[in-house]
Amino acid sequence: xxxxxxxxxxxxxxxxxxxxxxxxxxxxxxxxxxxxxxxxxxxxxxxxxxxxxxxxxxxxxxxxxxxxxxxxxxxxxxxxxxxxxxxxxxxxxxxxxxxxxxxxxxxxxxxxxxxxxxxxxxxxxxxxxxxxxxxxxxxxxxxxxxxxxxxxxxxxxxxxxxxxxxxxxxxxxxxxxxxxxxxxxxxxxxxxxxxxxxxxxxxxxxxxxxxxxxxxxxxxxxxxxxxxxxxxxxxxxxxxxxxxxxxxxxxxxxxxxxxxxxxxxxx
Numbered sequence: 001x002x003x004x005x006x007x008x009x010x011x012x013x014x015x016x017x018x019x020x021x022x023x024x025x026x027x028x029x030x031x032x033x034x035x036x037x038x039x040x041x042x043x044x045x046x047x048x049x050x051x052x053x054x055x056x057x058x059x060x061x062x063x064x065x066x067x068x069x070x071x072x073x074x075x076x077x078x079x080x081x082x083x084x085x086x087x088x089x090x091x092x093x094x095x096x097x098x099x100x101x102x103x104x105x106x107x108x109x110x111x112x113x114x115x116x117x118x119x120x121x122x123x124x125x126x127x128x129x130x131x132x133x134x135x136x137x138x139x140x141x142x143x144x145x146x147x148x149x150x151x152x153x154x155x156x157x158x159x160x161x162x163x164x165x166x167x168x169x170x171x172x173x174x175x176x177x178x179x180x181x182x183x184x185x186x187x188x189x190x191x192x193x194x195x196x197x198x199x200x201x202x203x204x205x206x207x208x209x210x211x212x213x214x215x216x217x218x219x220x221x222x223x224x225x226x227x228x229x230x231x232x233x234x235x236x237x238x239x240x241x242x243x244x245x246x247x248x249x250x251x252x253x254x255x256x257x258x259x260x261x262x263x264x265x266x267x
Contacts, residue, residue: 009101013109017083018116031117032124035071039125042067043133061135062221063191068122068129068137069147069217070190073210074181075121076155077162079114081177084163088171093256103253107246110163111156118152140217143226147213150234154209155181157238157245164245164252189214209237
């Protein structure tokens with residue numbers, strides 16, 4: 001195994017998708033459009049409710065921070081899924097798999113593109129939050145990095161699993177890329193504590209890494225403390241999710257190879 005050759009192949013894959021972004025400014029704008037609009041809506045809700053709510057008056061970034069962190073998870077997942085769908089739309093999967101590109105290198109390229117797409121999307125929304133509402137998500141300091149890592153890794157795991165399912169069942173399953181992440185939203189506690197959920201649903205929520213991240217965010221914003229217990233719990237769960245996501249993806253690739261499906265995939 002030649003590490004330099006692997007890096008070149010990963011770099012070439014990333015460069016291909018960067019060219020797609022560079023040649024299509026609507027793609028770049030759309031990355032930041034939805035996070036920005038959602039953030040603005042919740043920011044105005046904060047402005048409206050803050051005079052009558054102690055939590056929002058003490059932590060004006062309560063909802064804005066939650067929206068931006070949620071978009072890290074959402075954009076991280078879409079960054080993986082959409083990079084894979086681009087290859088399917090262009091009927092390029094067959095070309096990729098007859099090249100020296102290994103499956104793990106394909107995964108690495110998708111993860112790099114996920115980070116790039118997330119930084120563009122959430123970074124644009126964070127900039128608008130500072131310009132319009134004088135709120136900077138970077139004021140969280142080190143905890144923000146911990147939250148970012150946990151959320152984007154969970155997004156990767158879901159994105160790889162979704163890519164595997166679409167490879168297995170075709171583009172008819174493409175809607176999973178948009179729907180899968182929202183199945184986790186009610187049990188992630190994005191805008192409310194997990195304690196408000198019914199007891200049976202709390203058990204499910206505790207098995208979702210994102211719930212521990214957003215509980216940790218509230219600890220930082222409301223009590224100005226960082227919970228390492230919540231951080232390591234989320235990290236441990238993310239390891240399991242990532243193993244499951246990679247396994248589903250690799251099994252789907254093997255299934256597609258054995259049945260000669262790679263050259264048939266496309267619009």
